[in-house]
Structure formats: C-alpha cells, structure tokens
Amino acid sequence: NAGVTQTPKFRILKIGQSMTLQCTQDMNHNYMYWYRQDPGMGLKLIYYSVGAGITDKGEVPNGYNVSRSTTEDFPLRLELAAPSQTSVYFCASTASVYNEQFFGPGTRLTVL
Amino acid sequence: AQKITQTQPGMFVQEKEAVTLDCTYDTSDPSYGLFWYKQPSSGEMIFLIYQGSYDQQNATEGRYSLNFQKARKSANLVISASQLGDSAMYFCAMRALPNAGGTSYGKLTFGQGTILTVHP
Secondary structure, three states: OOOOOOOOOOOEEEOOOOOOEEEEEEEOOEEEEEEEEEEOOEOOOOOEEEEOOEEEEEEOOOEEEEOOOOOOOOOOEEEEOHHHHEEEEEEEEEEOOOOOOOEOOOEEHHHH | EEEEEEOOOOEEEEEEEEEOOOEEEEEOOOEEEEEEEEEOOOOOOOEEEEEEOOOOOHHHHHHHEEEEOOOOEEEEEOOOOOOOOEOOOOOEEEEEEOOOOOOOOOOOOOOOOEEEEOOO
C-alpha cells in the first residue's frame, strides 16, 4: 500500500518558470490537500479538494492552481515561479473530516 | 478563524525521562479536533495522536498522551520514557468538525512547531 506519493522529491526552478507537482493517493480518499512549509515554520494550506471536480482555496493560494479530475490525483500547478515560493510542499489525504490526514513525503522546491 | 500557538521553540530532555510539549489554541468553532504530528529530520509528517473536543477522556497512544484542558484551551503532548528517536520537530494542529447546519472540510491549522532534542 503506497499511501500518498509525491513527485518530484526535489526541484530547482528559475524565476518565471512553471511546473506541476504531482500527488497521488491509493486509499480512495475523497479529501485531499496541499500545504507548504517554509523553513522553521508550520504548514499552511494552499488548496484543498473534497472530491473529484471540487476544489477550493486555502490560506495561501496566490500563485498556484489545482485540478481534481480523478479521486486519486491532485496536482498542484505553479505558474511564473517566484523566490517566495521556495518551500517544501506536502500533499495529504483523508477519508473523512473525522480522520487523521495522511501526508506524502514532500517536494522540496527552490526558486532561484 | 483558528489559531494554534506553540510557545516553546526548542525543548531538551534526557533519555528515559518524560517531556511535555505545550500547545494552546483559539477557535470559535463549537466542535473541533486536535492533532499532534512528528516531523523527523527526514522531513515526513507522522501522525501521533488525536483528541476530539467532546471526548471525555484524554487521548493516549503508547508513550504519547494528550493533556487536554478545554477551559484553558490547551492540548499539551506528553511523551513518556523519551527515546533518542523522539528527537524531531513536533506540530500541534486543529480542525473544525461538522456541526448542525455547518460544513467542515478537514482543513488543518498548524502551530509553528517545537524542536525536541533527546540527550543520551
């Protein structure tokens, strides 16, 4: 059982480039989330989804976009990367709002 | 809006001793859940323990227990018999739970974390 997987593990972008962070879960969870963790800080919610075709903004959505075409996948798109987006990105999923969230291993992104 | 405060940037404990990591919260939601996650130096987020706001007893999971004091809005994590492998960053988090007529999507609000170092 793979749980939540994220690719890539590391990435360096130049200012203005774009990329997609991939997230896949094999637990048939409806709820999925994207968080970012800046150095020495806690996690902040970027976007979330409550099911295929349904997404909404979190606390820090600017500069990001998401889609949810299937239950399994929840990609995060960065358009026009900026140094302020240097962070570690975590994807998470849960079966219901009463359960704990399962986190992926994270993607470490550096924008230079 | 929800807010989590962890006032201890770093804590030190001797191996085999107990340690308490502090967490206070603020919310206007009538029902909520409190979580503790561990983040070792490898970076992954590991779920430790959960406490619901209406749970009558404090949660326990092995060496972890949650000292929940609702009136004080605190949810401290107690680790008994510390081990060298407990050295990590620890995060307190909360989320609103659905209530009558309301919605909740399980979004977590995190504190800034406490770095725990266990000395041999």
